[in-house]
Amino acid sequence: MQTKLIIVGGGAAGIVCALTAKRENPSLQVSILEQNERIGKKILKTGNGKCNLSNLNMSEHFYNHPHELSIWLNQIPISEVQAFFQSCGLFLKTDGSTRLYPYSEQATTVLEVLRYELKRHHIDTICNVRVKSLIYEQGWIVKTNQRDFKADYVVVASGSLAQEQTEGYRILQELGHRLIPLVPGLAALKTKEKLRHLQGLRVKCQAGIYEQKRLLHQDKGEILFKDDGLSGILAFDLSRFLTKGNEVALDLLFDYPHLERELTSLLTWKELEDALMGLLPKMLVWEILKRNPNRDIKAIVKTIHHLSFEVVATYGFEWAQIARGGISLEDINLDFSSRKQAHLSIIGEVLDVDGASGGYNLHFAWLSGMIAGRAIASFEKNGK
Ligand SMILES: Cc1cc2nc3c(=O)[nH]c(=O)nc-3n(C[C@H](O)[C@H](O)[C@H](O)COP(=O)(O)OP(=O)(O)OC[C@H]3O[C@@H](n4cnc5c(N)ncnc54)[C@H](O)[C@@H]3O)c2cc1C
Incomplete structure (x- = not known):
């Protein structure tokens, strides 16, 4: 029987996590559940439609939790994030400073390349499905507004309230994770x-x-x-x-x-x-x-x-680029697995991590997706 990994949320973090897990362990059956009619909608809004996807001037000091970030940034240096995109066939460039963009200066290019990779790796993207709750009964039951899905591993990559709706915080709180209060960030x-x-x-x-x-x-x-x-x-x-x-x-x-x-x-x-x-x-x-x-x-x-x-x-969440606050880092391990539930990981902006403007928030989304994806792939390979 194939091991099933379900990712809740088809945004930056979820897509990269799905790809990393599948590339490192092709025997995994990976699906992404996305509430919107298509994945990656927020990616299209980033950098005024140009997608400032990272920054060559990378340091933990651009984030609210420098201690944890220094560990994660050591684990996945910026060159690895660049290599990931290059391995997807995305051409990159800087804007004359240190901000990194797709060469086309079009966020749609980033999404097109990621969508192609998901298809190439036979990763299911199931849209218009809103996850309502997660229940563990000898494996995960993912309850949605459509039907129930079963999974051996679940990754919650549900993003934040910045210009989006999400029940991710509530779902994770119901499983015992603490929420650091949410306020709009990167806002006027x-x-x-x-x-x-x-x-x-x-x-x-x-x-x-x-x-x-x-x-x-x-x-x-x-x-x-x-x-x-x-x-x-x-x-x-x-x-x-x-x-x-x-x-x-x-x-x-x-x-x-x-x-x-x-x-x-x-x-x-x-x-x-x-x-x-x-x-x-x-x-x-x-x-x-x-x-x-x-x-x-x-x-x-x-x-x-x-x-x-x-x-x-x-200005409120409807104008903000990110949320400050989120699921407490005290409730996750350094590989982004939950400390409260087995076989559950939490990545991206749903966590209490916020970065400066300049590509740092997307960078965290990619980075957390890569670390969690790798951990799940090797966890499963080693049969733990
Ligand atoms: C206007 C704007 C411009 C920005 N520009 C930049 C920039 O240039 N550079 C930068 O670094 N950052 C930028 N950001 C921030 C960046 O977009 C986010 O930090 C990043 O997208 C977070 O990635 P994520 O995968 O964690 O969340 P998201 O990309 O938000 O993805 C989460 C996904 O989960 C889905 N979802 C949520 N709940 C559920 C559920 N219950 N069931 C199913 N699906 C669910 C959502 O629909 C969404 O698709 C910008 C943000 C905005 C709003």
Whole structure:
């Protein structure tokens, strides 16, 4: 009798897990159950449709659990993830920085290649099937909205609530796994200040998150002003470290230490407003002057280096790229098998792992799929 492996969720992690397990142990019968009408829908949304699938600048420090990530990244170095895609026939390139993309710059290419591989390895993808619960009775019974499926091993790769619905968290909680509370991550920030007058403006700056004046986190990048908050890659990255009520302060001239001296000398022959116009976009000059009605030069320089906003919320899951929180890493082993149930593994974003923008979240999905797939294949081969 063939050993049956069922993967719940046909996303990035589930597809790579299925392929890895089957390649390493062709005697396995592998099926993917996907609730949507087709697999890999979220892959198509990634990187603005270009799929930023990984990053050559790979380090555990881009994740919320650096300790575990350092072990996993050692186990599967970035070169192995690249080799995996090359073995599927996918051509890769960087965008001139360290971000990795398919050569075509089309997320559809990534999905097409993965779908082809699934077919080539005779892996069943069964769509429009929503898994409702998992019951262990001398083997797994996978209960769905259609019918029951039987399996010797189950991998839950059900992803997160970011721009998707999933019952994966509940299913795993019912089996004894703990859930770290979920909040939207890599999402735009809603601020108390209304910013319609700055809407559409993009600035490169350094931003800090402050809690009662204490600096919690700092990063550089691009901010895009929205009518009710801050967006852009820098705002997305900050959202991973924020809680409600934190202050975000932008240093608009972080690489310009002698600003006060230079502005003062300009003021010997120019009006303040005209001097600032040579320095910053017009819309920001007005914002800074509005915040400093007495036009004190020291206070103006301080505002330029610390333009603060109170964050009242992030945008919700319907806009977020990832979820922070998820199934606790304390409830899995380093090969992604469950510590609560035998013959069950948990991979990808359903876990409490979140990474920075730049390909780190997809990288974790591929990596966890590869490690779990390998472990299941060898576990089964060795007859344990
Ligand atoms: C707009 C957007 C852009 C992004 N861009 C990037 C990027 O450029 N680079 C990057 O690294 N990351 C990016 N991400 C994040 C990245 O897409 C995710 O981290 C990654 O897809 C997670 O992979 P996963 O397999 O764990 O989950 P998913 O890819 O979400 O797959 C989970 C699958 O499980 C299915 N499922 C859930 N519950 C059930 C159930 N009960 N029964 C059956 N099926 C179920 C879902 O339908 C889904 O297909 C982006 C995310 C979004 C939303």
